[in-house]
Amino acid sequence: MTRTDVNEYGEFGLIEHLTRDFPLRQPSTLRGVGDDAAVVLNGPLATVVSTDMLVEGIHFDLAYTPLKHLGYKSVVVNLSDICAMNAIPRQITVSIALSNRFSVEALDELYDGIRTACRHYGVDLVGGDTTSSPRGLIISVTAIGAVEPDRLVYRSGARAGDLICITGDLGGAYLGLQLLEREKRIWQENPDVQPEFDNQQYIIGRQLKPEARTDMIEAFRKADLQPTAMIDISDGLASEIFHICKQSRVGALIEESGVPIHPDSQMQALHFKLDPITCALSGGEDYELLFTIDPKDVDKVKYLPDIYIAGEILDAKDGVKLNTKGGNLHELKAQGWKHF
Amino acid sequence: MTRTDVNEYGEFGLIEHLTRDFPLRQPSTLRGVGDDAAVVLNGPLATVVSTDMLVEGIHFDLAYTPLKHLGYKSVVVNLSDICAMNAIPRQITVSIALSNRFSVEALDELYDGIRTACRHYGVDLVGGDTTSSPRGLIISVTAIGAVEPDRLVYRSGARAGDLICITGDLGGAYLGLQLLEREKRIWQENPDVQPEFDNQQYIIGRQLKPEARTDMIEAFRKADLQPTAMIDISDGLASEIFHICKQSRVGALIEESGVPIHPDSQMQALHFKLDPITCALSGGEDYELLFTIDPKDVDKVKYLPDIYIAGEILDAKDGVKLNTKGGNLHELKAQGWKHF
Numbered sequence: 001m002t003r004t005d006v007n008e009y010g011e012f013g014l015i016e017h018l019t020r021d022f023p024l025r026q027p028s029t030l031r032g033v034g035d036d037a038a039v040v041l042n043g044p045l046a047t048v049v050s051t052d053m054l055v056e057g058i059h060f061d062l063a064y065t066p067l068k069h070l071g072y073k074s075v076v077v078n079l080s081d082i083c084a085m086n087a088i089p090r091q092i093t094v095s096i097a098l099s100n101r102f103s104v105e106a107l108d109e110l111y112d113g114i115r116t117a118c119r120h121y122g123v124d125l126v127g128g129d130t131t132s133s134p135r136g137l138i139i140s141v142t143a144i145g146a147v148e149p150d151r152l153v154y155r156s157g158a159r160a161g162d163l164i165c166i167t168g169d170l171g172g173a174y175l176g177l178q179l180l181e182r183e184k185r186i187w188q189e190n191p192d193v194q195p196e197f198d199n200q201q202y203i204i205g206r207q208l209k210p211e212a213r214t215d216m217i218e219a220f221r222k223a224d225l226q227p228t229a230m231i232d233i234s235d236g237l238a239s240e241i242f243h244i245c246k247q248s249r250v251g252a253l254i255e256e257s258g259v260p261i262h263p264d265s266q267m268q269a270l271h272f273k274l275d276p277i278t279c280a281l282s283g284g285e286d287y288e289l290l291f292t293i294d295p296k297d298v299d300k301v302k303y304l305p306d307i308y309i310a311g312e313i314l315d316a317k318d319g320v321k322l323n324t325k326g327g328n329l330h331e332l333k334a335q336g337w338k339h340f
Numbered sequence: 341m342t343r344t345d346v347n348e349y350g351e352f353g354l355i356e357h358l359t360r361d362f363p364l365r366q367p368s369t370l371r372g373v374g375d376d377a378a379v380v381l382n383g384p385l386a387t388v389v390s391t392d393m394l395v396e397g398i399h400f401d402l403a404y405t406p407l408k409h410l411g412y413k414s415v416v417v418n419l420s421d422i423c424a425m426n427a428i429p430r431q432i433t434v435s436i437a438l439s440n441r442f443s444v445e446a447l448d449e450l451y452d453g454i455r456t457a458c459r460h461y462g463v464d465l466v467g468g469d470t471t472s473s474p475r476g477l478i479i480s481v482t483a484i485g486a487v488e489p490d491r492l493v494y495r496s497g498a499r500a501g502d503l504i505c506i507t508g509d510l511g512g513a514y515l516g517l518q519l520l521e522r523e524k525r526i527w528q529e530n531p532d533v534q535p536e537f538d539n540q541q542y543i544i545g546r547q548l549k550p551e552a553r554t555d556m557i558e559a560f561r562k563a564d565l566q567p568t569a570m571i572d573i574s575d576g577l578a579s580e581i582f583h584i585c586k587q588s589r590v591g592a593l594i595e596e597s598g599v600p601i602h603p604d605s606q607m608q609a610l611h612f613k614l615d616p617i618t619c620a621l622s623g624g625e626d627y628e629l630l631f632t633i634d635p636k637d638v639d640k641v642k643y644l645p646d647i648y649i650a651g652e653i654l655d656a657k658d659g660v661k662l663n664t665k666g667g668n669l670h671e672l673k674a675q676g677w678k679h680f
Contacts, residue, residue, distance in 0.1 A: 031492075036495070039492060046370060047380040084377070091389070095392070096393075138393070142433065155374075156375075
């Protein structure tokens with residue numbers, strides 16, 4: 001395989017090279033990459049903006065993360081935030097800082113993943129910055145979405161009596177990460193051992209190639225469903241329900257039996273001697289949606305696929321609790337990622 | 341001075357702490373920090389988006405860059421890009437990755453600078469991400485601006501016969517950097533020597549505390565002046581005129597006598613045995629505006645302060661040339677920053 005040093009392109013040549021095959025698909029994109037700024041014309045719609053930074057050695061490990069997947073995921077985590085506002089993602093900017101250990105071919109892999117995500121979600125790459133770093137790879141993505149102002153959903157809109165809903169299933173991405181970390185340790189001890197990933201494609205896929213639930217936002221529109229509050233599940237269910245409760249000034253009761261967990265995640269959790277519900281509550285990186293609805297809308301949710309009712313919003317004084325399958329009530333604790 | 345470990349706050353506590361005193365001033369900001377995404381409502385205006393990443397050891401050296409100045413500058417370099425589209429900056433998002441060698445107090449200094457810039461330019465901080473890095477400090481800012489679509493100015497609009505204009509003066513930021521680097525070397529050799537910055541506040545200020553020319557964008561509006569092409573001067577005049585020429589498919593003749601250079605920059609260049617015009621052409625980081633106007637608009641420019649006519653747009657076949665004070669014609673060469 002060829003290894004082209006990034007120096008051979010220079011700064012502007014490299015940007016041109018990396019962004020050469022990103023056709024603009026959004027009618028609202030007036031101008032994309034190549035000027036001082038991108039230009040977006042959203043007419044009477046509200047513009048929604050979110051940004052996330054991924055740092056090598058903190059958010060990803062290149063020992064088991066293919067660069068193409070990393071590019072895809074770095075877009076998805078931002079689109080997921082746009083979804084959580086009930087908006088449709090339309091544009092992204094991508095900034096990267098990288099050390100000279102990365103070749104142009106490696107960057108091409110990364111941008112292949114970014115391109116695949118742009119195509120899959122129909123979003124336009126409209127700008128960014130490419131620079132060097134003394135060590136490691138840092139990716140910063142900003143996503144821009146649009147939504148009619150009266151369809152916006154904030155974290156702050158949940159009311160006592162609302163139902164708590166979850167899309168997809170939880171815990172898989174965390175278990176996929178545990179599996180990848182285990183295989184990395186084994187490989188570090190003995191590089192001849194091949195990783196064992198039989199029948200674990202599902203949870204590894206959840207970790208390496210998550211999706212943003214734009215399909216759900218579209219389903220909400222078709223069903224004329226307006227969630228009262230919403231957040232994407234990047235840090236685990238417990239952390240996210242706390243965000244909603246804090247900003248809505250309410251409490252919540254989560255039913256363990258209502259929290260969706262994939263059979264493969266169940267199996268792998270037990271294999272690792274972990275409690276599956278703990279993985280769902282604290283695992284993170286599933287990028288599903290946690291939202292609340294007025295109980296009068298329950299029929300609208302019933303006929304949508306892949307949505308699970310997992311509890312109820314309570315008064316603030318009732319706190320945030322989990323009702324286990326065994327019938328015990330546990331206080332939940334807020335918990336973000338502890339990177340520092 | 342107290343040193344509070346960032347761990348004491350946790351991720352969410354730290355974000356709340358850092359963003360607690362950023363009042364929203366823009367009527368178009370529907371929602372700022374604290375949800376999955378920020379919400380902007382620009383009505384019939386075009387939204388302009390720009391992003392830049394600053395990496396420790398590449399773009400700044402904390403040995404001589406006060407964190408407050410760094411915060412201010414990291415905002416300014418992005419606002420400057422919004423100005424270069426003839427738009428008014430309105431919102432920013434700020435993402436930072438930092439190693440645990442930074443204390444909360446250090447971060448407060450950085451955000452003080454960001455806050456000062458927000459206040460000075462009337463922009464709202466509306467979102468961001470705060471995470472850790474294995475080494476060093478990385479700052480990624482995205483700026484959002486607004487402009488009537490018919491006032492947008494791209495790099496691609498220059499036509500042969502247009503006049504080339506420059507705001508402010510050039511080369512100062514580069515010379516300030518050279519001075520700071522020299523004093524750092526002296527200090528490294530002998531920590532007892534105090535830096536000598538007598539009468540060099542101007543060029544040091546140009547390096548450490550640049551400004552975005554929002555005042556010029558407002559002056560253009562008042563004078564009803566519509567530039568034909570525009571770019572901000574972040575990489576030096578030579579590099580920027582090449583961007584305009586390439587995207588407008590034209591050539592250019594720059595008159596050395598028309599390039600504005602501050603007397604303090606002149607003096608310092610000669611002291612360093614550098615040619616002042618070389619510092620202006622290749623120095624970078626001045627964040628002034630380079631723009632072209634239709635010759636019929638020359639009277640509008642004449643009565644605006646701090647704008648200098650520095651040449652003329654030519655046909656593409658004429659290339660990009662500098663006419664020196666001595667009357668010699670030099671081919672200019674494109675040149676970005678070479679970080680890699």
